[in-house]
Amino acid sequence: MERNLIFSIDLGGTAIKLAIIDKNGNLIDLWQIPTNIAEKGKHIIDEIYEEFEKVLKRLQVNKEEFLGVGMGAPGPILSNGVMKRATNIGWENYPLKEKLENRFQLPAFVQNDANCAALGEMWQGAGKNLENLVCVTLGTGVGGGVIANGEIVSGTTGGGGEIGHITVQHENGSYCNCGKYGCIETIASATGIVRLAMEKIENAKEDNALTRLFEKNGAISSEDVFKLAEKQDPICLDIVDEVTFYLGQVLGNLSAVLNPDAFIIGGGVSNAGDTLLNPLKKYYEQFAFPATRNDTKIMRATLGNKAGVYGAAYLVNKNISEIN
Secondary structure: OOOOEEEEEEEOOOEEEEEEEEOOOOEEEEEEEEOOOHHHHOOHHHHHHHHHHHHHHHHOOOHHHEEEEEEEEOOOEOOOOEEEEEOOOOEEEEEHHHHHHHHHOOOEEEEEHHHHHHHHHHHHOOOOOOOOEEEEEEOOOEEEEEEEOOEEOOOOOOOOOOHHHOEOOOOOOOEOOOOOEOEOHHHHOHHHHHHHHHHHHHHOOOOOHHHHHHHHHOOOOHHHHHHHHHOOOHHHHHHHHHHHHHHHHHHHHHHHHHOOOEEEEEOHHHHHOHHHHHHHHHHHHHHOOOOOHHHOEEEEOOOHHHHHHHHHHHHHHHHHHHHO
């Protein structure tokens, strides 16, 4: 029986996305379950395996048809498959690869979730046929994945590619959850954009659309800011200008080090489209190394929240191919 299926897992702090993907990148099934963080995540692997058994029956396939199991997980992962720390789940020095292989009795391959999203975009998304990519995910935080010559740059202890924690404000920067101040995450994430909007509202001296919207809804979202910017609202245009100034600076500096084929921008904030990308490209060109800045594209991710499961499947596909 030919082994051409992959069981793919994208582990999040609140939900786990699960997928069956074949070795050619065809998505056969996709679903999700809540993440059970009780007892420091003790039951997560068992509950994922229960879902695996259910899908075998549902699709009427056999375990022998699977090449292996791939997982993206939220935190630094060492080259031996040990997860250093997953704060939202409760794992610390957790032998993730070993636990998966013992439970599934299949080869397992694991990687940081943001890195998996980058691999997914390279394999089946916006970065298809490219080997040097930087993926930047603008969501609640700012995630990143760096791919050089087709390989994820993980670093010595799995902490490579943490783009969100590049410092951009060296004085009076806002506090970041990582423990530093002035990280790009405090500005270019959805959370950071809302913070900037609230500062504008608090300091406003005259009536404006942003304040009126806040008073009407009792809250402001990053989406609200971009929608008002599209309508040429001056306060929201200022916010977008600040966000893209600092993010363009980060991309420009990364370009000088990595000279990638493309920067792929994903996450909920990227749904702003050209309202985000056009000023970002302008500032990127300002800060990029002149000799290489025209070699790099800036584009939106295409896989959305499926990028992680595609990337986890790619891990299995690639590693099994190398073994064979």
